[in-house]
Amino acid sequence: MSKPREEKYQAILDAATEAFAEYGYFTCQVSKIAKLAGVADGTIYLYFKNKEDILVSLFSDRMGNFIQEIRQSIVKCQTTQERLFCIIRTHFKYMEENRSLAIVTQIELRQSDPKIREAISGPLREYFHLIEQVLTEGVEKQEIILADVKVGRQMFFGTLDAAISDWVSSKKPRPLEGIEELVFELMRGAFKIK
Amino acid sequence: MSKPREEKYQAILDAATEAFAEYGYFTCQVSKIAKLAGVADGTIYLYFKNKEDILVSLFSDRMGNFIQEIRQSIVKCQTTQERLFCIIRTHFKYMEENRSLAIVTQIELRQSDPKIREAISGPLREYFHLIEQVLTEGVEKQEIILADVKVGRQMFFGTLDAAISDWVSSKKPRPLEGIEELVFELMRGAFKIK
Amino acid sequence: MSKPREEKYQAILDAATEAFAEYGYFTCQVSKIAKLAGVADGTIYLYFKNKEDILVSLFSDRMGNFIQEIRQSIVKCQTTQERLFCIIRTHFKYMEENRSLAIVTQIELRQSDPKIREAISGPLREYFHLIEQVLTEGVEKQEIILADVKVGRQMFFGTLDAAISDWVSSKKPRPLEGIEELVFELMRGAFKIK
Amino acid sequence: MSKPREEKYQAILDAATEAFAEYGYFTCQVSKIAKLAGVADGTIYLYFKNKEDILVSLFSDRMGNFIQEIRQSIVKCQTTQERLFCIIRTHFKYMEENRSLAIVTQIELRQSDPKIREAISGPLREYFHLIEQVLTEGVEKQEIILADVKVGRQMFFGTLDAAISDWVSSKKPRPLEGIEELVFELMRGAFKIK
DNA sequence: TATGAATGAGGGTTCATTCAT
DNA sequence: AATGAATGAACCCTCATTCAT
Numbered sequence: 001m002s003k004p005r006e007e008k009y010q011a012i013l014d015a016a017t018e019a020f021a022e023y024g025y026f027t028c029q030v031s032k033i034a035k036l037a038g039v040a041d042g043t044i045y046l047y048f049k050n051k052e053d054i055l056v057s058l059f060s061d062r063m064g065n066f067i068q069e070i071r072q073s074i075v076k077c078q079t080t081q082e083r084l085f086c087i088i089r090t091h092f093k094y095m096e097e098n099r100s101l102a103i104v105t106q107i108e109l110r111q112s113d114p115k116i117r118e119a120i121s122g123p124l125r126e127y128f129h130l131i132e133q134v135l136t137e138g139v140e141k142q143e144i145i146l147a148d149v150k151v152g153r154q155m156f157f158g159t160l161d162a163a164i165s166d167w168v169s170s171k172k173p174r175p176l177e178g179i180e181e182l183v184f185e186l187m188r189g190a191f192k193i194k
Numbered sequence: 195m196s197k198p199r200e201e202k203y204q205a206i207l208d209a210a211t212e213a214f215a216e217y218g219y220f221t222c223q224v225s226k227i228a229k230l231a232g233v234a235d236g237t238i239y240l241y242f243k244n245k246e247d248i249l250v251s252l253f254s255d256r257m258g259n260f261i262q263e264i265r266q267s268i269v270k271c272q273t274t275q276e277r278l279f280c281i282i283r284t285h286f287k288y289m290e291e292n293r294s295l296a297i298v299t300q301i302e303l304r305q306s307d308p309k310i311r312e313a314i315s316g317p318l319r320e321y322f323h324l325i326e327q328v329l330t331e332g333v334e335k336q337e338i339i340l341a342d343v344k345v346g347r348q349m350f351f352g353t354l355d356a357a358i359s360d361w362v363s364s365k366k367p368r369p370l371e372g373i374e375e376l377v378f379e380l381m382r383g384a385f386k387i388k
Numbered sequence: 389m390s391k392p393r394e395e396k397y398q399a400i401l402d403a404a405t406e407a408f409a410e411y412g413y414f415t416c417q418v419s420k421i422a423k424l425a426g427v428a429d430g431t432i433y434l435y436f437k438n439k440e441d442i443l444v445s446l447f448s449d450r451m452g453n454f455i456q457e458i459r460q461s462i463v464k465c466q467t468t469q470e471r472l473f474c475i476i477r478t479h480f481k482y483m484e485e486n487r488s489l490a491i492v493t494q495i496e497l498r499q500s501d502p503k504i505r506e507a508i509s510g511p512l513r514e515y516f517h518l519i520e521q522v523l524t525e526g527v528e529k530q531e532i533i534l535a536d537v538k539v540g541r542q543m544f545f546g547t548l549d550a551a552i553s554d555w556v557s558s559k560k561p562r563p564l565e566g567i568e569e570l571v572f573e574l575m576r577g578a579f580k581i582k
Numbered sequence: 583m584s585k586p587r588e589e590k591y592q593a594i595l596d597a598a599t600e601a602f603a604e605y606g607y608f609t610c611q612v613s614k615i616a617k618l619a620g621v622a623d624g625t626i627y628l629y630f631k632n633k634e635d636i637l638v639s640l641f642s643d644r645m646g647n648f649i650q651e652i653r654q655s656i657v658k659c660q661t662t663q664e665r666l667f668c669i670i671r672t673h674f675k676y677m678e679e680n681r682s683l684a685i686v687t688q689i690e691l692r693q694s695d696p697k698i699r700e701a702i703s704g705p706l707r708e709y710f711h712l713i714e715q716v717l718t719e720g721v722e723k724q725e726i727i728l729a730d731v732k733v734g735r736q737m738f739f740g741t742l743d744a745a746i747s748d749w750v751s752s753k754k755p756r757p758l759e760g761i762e763e764l765v766f767e768l769m770r771g772a773f774k775i776k
Numbered sequence: 777t778a779t780g781a782a783t784g785a786g787g788g789t790t791c792a793t794t795c796a797t
Numbered sequence: 798a799a800t801g802a803a804t805g806a807a808c809c810c811t812c813a814t815t816c817a818t
Contacts (some may be wrong), residue, residue, distance in 0.1 A: 040782060160352070199782090
């Protein structure tokens with residue numbers, strides 16, 4: 001992909017993220033994205049097959065980035081404890097820096113349209129898998145105590161997700177940064193980290 | 195409200211729950227709800243102001259029920275520990291018995307349209323408040339240890355929510371009943387319940 | 389089909405015939421048909437699947453009528469000579485009374501879109517078949533001399549078609565009625581009718 | 583017009599003939615013609631004013647050729663009989679060798695858009711005129727008997743046109759060459775050629 | 777001259793809502 | 798109260814045409 005093409009592609013995704021965050025996928029017209037991206041309506045369709053493809057691309061592109069960042073953040077960690085804390089911090093940091101993406105994630109993660117769901121579920125499942133890997137390794141190394149890895153992941157992810165849900169829906173949210181420690185403290189107790 | 199009127203009102207809400215669960219709010223046409231409810235399209239508008247009103251009513255009616263059931267389930271409980279377990283069990287039981295409602299909750303809880311969000315948030319906030327009350331009381335009675343009640347509630351609700359999210363999106367889910375103990379065990383650790 | 393439904397169906401087909409005749413299938417907007425029929429745009433779609441379906445229905449309905457009329461006109465004829473003359477007269481008469489249909493036939497008979505062609509070709513083929521039947525019978529009864537029935541039909545139909553083509557494209561056409569005898573005289577010579 | 587310019591002009595017309603034949607004027611996108619001609623979309627507009635101009639040019643250029651060829655083929659003919667046979671043979675031969683042009687002629691000859699019709703009708707009218715000249719001369723020289731020259735032309739042209747219509751729409755057509763004699767035999771009878 | 781990315785007007789179709797019966 | 802045919806506003810997408818390079 002050539003430089004200017006890639007730039008415009010990203011510009012449209014950026015615009016879509018903002019627009020979807022503000023209006024939601026269905027309520028948001030393609031023309032709104034175009035205007036926000038500073039291109040003509042038709043230009044959108046030079047880069048994306050249709051409206052749905054914008055959403056799907058948005059997820060695979062942005063969530064892909066997110067997961068990669070999470071992954072990078074834990075390579076240097078020595079212990080499960082560190083890894084879990086790293087994920088919490090990176091997750092919060094990323095979402096805090098990408099508020100619109102956070103909103104879109106919150107809103108559209110649970111689309112009903114089966115086609116969209118399927119397309120979207122990929123990156124999310126990858127994230128779930130990553131968390132479960134960390135937990136499994138922790139159990140094996142006896143760094144944490146956990147009867148069921150899947151339920152453990154549900155708690156871990158569910159907690160972060162609920163925190164972000166509160167954060168995006170609040171007009172004056174306290175910074176997510178401020179609750180990293182609190183969240184981690186709960187996880188420490190739940191996973192019986194020494 | 196007269197008897198037959200109430201009956202048809204509920205029939206439409208039932209139909210809407212099914213239809214929204216299957217197609218999602220936006221993708222689902224009002225005519226589909228009407229057909230499912232066994233009434234004419236126009237009849238819908240004798241009971242609801244518009245499509246949005248169906249969704250909002252669905253939430254306040256069904257979520258209202260849900261919260262009432264939760265409330266009833268914990269009145270007999272003596273300890274915070276018992277209360278938390280009761281909520282988990284009742285939450286899971288209710289959703290398991292009302293799969294479509296569970297799906298709608300998952301899908302539409304996070305609507306983007308501000309009007310819808312606002313309308314929906316009422317019952318949910320009530321539930322959040324209930325959980326926080328239980329946690330606050332637990333802290334006061336020193337039955338649990340918790341640095342921040344809001345974060346505690348985020349973890350508690352987020353975990354249940356994530357579990358149900360997995361459950362509704364799985365073709366062959368293990369029964370929620372089966373993970374009550376697992377979830378509670380994690381909560382016990384997190385809240386340092388003796 | 390109930391009475392008013394049938395009436396509106398025909399009204400839309402009438403409007404479509406006028407509109408297609410004036411603007412051509414592609415250039416004519418559905419909204420133009422709707423306005424001409426005195427209905428809302430959306431109403432069209434209660435009676436027809438889509439724009440293409442209007443054209444196809446127009447042909448099967450109107451051409452069906454036409455062929456039926458041709459068929460009826462020749463039942464009383466005794467000889468091939470009479471039958472051929474009857475077809476000429478009825479063909480001209482029908483088209484003269486349904487100028488817009490004549491135009492549409494001229495214009496759209498030869499659509500390129502394969503789907504449309506196929507749908508349209510049915511009634512036309514039926515007409516061709518009818519003509520060929522008459523010619524075949526004539527040959528068998530030795531009322532006409534004709535080396536190849538298909539070519540005979542091509543001449544017969546082609547002549548009528550070209551005459552109508554001139555007629556519809558002329559601002560001040562001489563009535564088709566006036567050339568019945570002339571056309572028949574040519575056919576008589578071509579088919580060596582005694 | 584310079585040499586390479588003329589070449590590209592013809593290449594575009596060739597491509598347009600193919601493309602219009604396959605998809606029809608309206609269904610065929612300009613970009614398809616460009617791709618087929620091996621030029622960029624924008625290049626088309628260096629040679630033609632717009633899409634319509636391509637069609638019009640196609641007709642005046644190709645039909646001009648056609649008529650010229652017809653004209654040349656009859657100069658050496660001595661009798662009306664020979665001339666008519668020559669036209670039939672040349673007409674069929676030309677169309678057989680230019681199948682796409684034959685299709686376009688069939689399809690687009692009867693465009694509805696008045697502007698297009700007008701532009702197209704020129705070459706066609708010229709052909710009609712040529713045929714009528716031959717017929718008129720034949721009548722004057724008493725080589726044929728014909729009450730109305732215009733109707734005679736309608737029959738003559740209509741027959742050829744219908745034959746070609748069958749030929750282009752048939753998957754496995756018998757060669758037009760094979761029906762020259764058959765068609766001429768019918769004309770001979772119609773025109774009472776001795 | 778040639779390119780092809782960008783434009784944006786336009787139209788077919790859907791569907792929430794109304795209203796005559 | 799109930800119906801469901803009719804409405805028409807709204808929107809996604811296409812594609813002829815332009816223009817900066």
